[in-house]
Amino acid sequence: MTTIENNLQAVRARIAAACQDAGRDVSQVQLLAVSKTFPAASVQQALDAGQRDFGENYIQEAVAKIGELAGMPAVWHCIGPIQGNKTRLVAEHFDWAQSVDRLKIAQRLSDQRPAHLAPLQVCIQVNTDGGPTKAGVTPEALPELARAISRLPRLRLRGLMTIPEPAADFTSACALHARARALFDALNAQGLALDTLSMGMSADVEAAIHAGSTMVRVGTAIFGGRTRTTA
Numbered sequence: 001m002t003t004i005e006n007n008l009q010a011v012r013a014r015i016a017a018a019c020q021d022a023g024r025d026v027s028q029v030q031l032l033a034v035s036k037t038f039p040a041a042s043v044q045q046a047l048d049a050g051q052r053d054f055g056e057n058y059i060q061e062a063v064a065k066i067g068e069l070a071g072m073p074a075v076w077h078c079i080g081p082i083q084g085n086k087t088r089l090v091a092e093h094f095d096w097a098q099s100v101d102r103l104k105i106a107q108r109l110s111d112q113r114p115a116h117l118a119p120l121q122v123c124i125q126v127n128t129d130g131g132p133t134k135a136g137v138t139p140e141a142l143p144e145l146a147r148a149i150s151r152l153p154r155l156r157l158r159g160l161m162t163i164p165e166p167a168a169d170f171t172s173a174c175a176l177h178a179r180a181r182a183l184f185d186a187l188n189a190q191g192l193a194l195d196t197l198s199m200g201m202s203a204d205v206e207a208a209i210h211a212g213s214t215m216v217r218v219g220t221a222i223f224g225g226r227t228r229t230t231a
């Protein structure tokens with residue numbers, strides 16, 4: 001068994017245990033393997049171990065990897081910042097964009113999504129901490145942005161994505177994640193029919209699942225430590 005296969009089994013076991021603790025069915029939580037900075041060969045090992053969904057932050061690096069793995073059953077999620085000059089690459093190569101936080105970027109993605117592909121699956125990144133410099137729309141501006149994005153023809157709004165500040169302990173991590181869950185539930189109560197709440201990383205999978213995450217994004221615990229943290 002490869003290290004990656006071993007790690008994937010351990011992460012799946014963590015997800016299953018967290019679901020059991022939270023009284024949730026394990027089928028309600030998807031695993032996104034975050035493969036940023038790791039080569040196509042590592043993604044291939046994860047594919048061989050049954051993993052299908054992969055998250056990438058650096059768009060140019062990802063597009064090269066997606067090309068190397070063309071024909072493989074991988075589903076690609078963009079989870080990094082999307083500048084205006086990168087929207088075409090995202091629209092043409094990814095299946096999901098989880099880090100959309102401005103209408104202008106969403107409009108470009110919709111305009112540039114090729115007709116022969118399924119609509120781009122989208123999550124809105126929300127800044128639940130209120131930090132002024134961090135990416136993500138504010139909770140106050142979220143409902144209007146969600147309604148506008150849900151009307152764009154070549155996008156399908158699936159839900160929300162959050163990257164909260166690391167919390168000191170399980171209880172405060174749960175409280176942070178619960179804020180995102182409340183925003184998600186409120187949008188659904190307004191009729192948006194969202195099914196994806198993307199939150200939780202290697203360090204806080206359990207707290208995120210406890211608070212109602214439907215997709216955890218795990219890098220380090222699957223692929224190991226990253227030696228590079230920028231593009």
Ligand SMILES: *Cc1c(COP(=O)(O)O)cnc(C)c1O
Pocket residue numbers: 034036057079080163201202203217218219220221
């Ligand atoms: C890198 C990254 C992850 C994975 O983080 P780990 O701590 O390595 O599990 C998840 N989400 C986003 C947005 C990331 O940039």
